[in-house]
Amino acid sequence: MIGYVKIRKEDQPGTIYRCAVCGAAITHSNAIIKIYGTDEHSFVNPSGIRCDFRTFQFCENVLIHNELFLEHSWFGGYGWRFLNCAVCLQHLGWKYDAVHKKTGPASFYGVLVQAVEASQAEHP
Numbered sequence: 641m642i643g644y645v646k647i648r649k650e651d652q653p654g655t656i657y658r659c660a661v662c663g664a665a666i667t668h669s670n671a672i673i674k675i676y677g678t679d680e681h682s683f684v685n686p687s688g689i690r691c692d693f694r695t696f697q698f699c700e701n702v703l704i705h706n707e708l709f710l711e712h713s714w715f716g717g718y719g720w721r722f723l724n725c726a727v728c729l730q731h732l733g734w735k736y737d738a739v740h741k742k743t744g745p746a747s748f749y750g751v752l753v754q755a756v757e758a759s760q761a762e763h764p
Contacts, residue, residue, distance in 0.1 A: 657696075657756040662728035664701040666756055671696040673748055675715060681750065683714045693733050693750040701726045702749075704735050714750075717743040723751070730755060 655669035672679045675695045682692045703726045708719040718736040725732055733751040738744065 654761040655758050656761050657751065657758055659701075659725040659728060659730055659732065660755055660757050661730040662725060663757075664725055664727040666701060666725070666732060667696045667699045667749070667751060668761070671698050673697045673745065675748060681714070686712055691733075692753045694753060696749045696751055697745070699723065699732075699735075699749045699751065702732060703729070708737060710739065720750075723749060732756070 656665055657667045657669075658665055673695050675681070679695045680692075681695065682690060684690050703724045705722040705724075708721055710719045713720055713736070715736055717738055717740055719739050720734040720736050723732045723735050724730060731752070732755045733749065735747060735749050737747045
């Protein structure tokens with residue numbers, strides 16, 4: 641079961657995004673990247689399911705499937721791979737890889753809003 645979104649528009653530097661199921665650290669606010677002018681995206685997949693996600697430069701504690709899909713990509717010039725939590729295997733979103741060397745960035749991650757919870761990083 642996927643938890644509900646806890647990402648806020650006013651995320652501060654130091655925000656950690658954790659898997660909503662097991663709490664594993666997935667990414668950080670410093671990794672947010674704008675694709676097509678924004679880091680917040682909403683698309684409907686071929687099955688009619690709305691997918692709300694944010695884009696990041698990197699993720700950790702994730703499994704990236706080997707197969708690269710070119711069909712149904714929401715980003716021209718990019719193929720996509722399924723992204724799962726490495727701890728609990730929860731579906732987190734997708735990794736996008738450029739299919740042409742001139743396309744930039746070379747890769748990025750689309751993390752489903754409802755698949756992660758945001759929390760402030762603890763400072764020592």
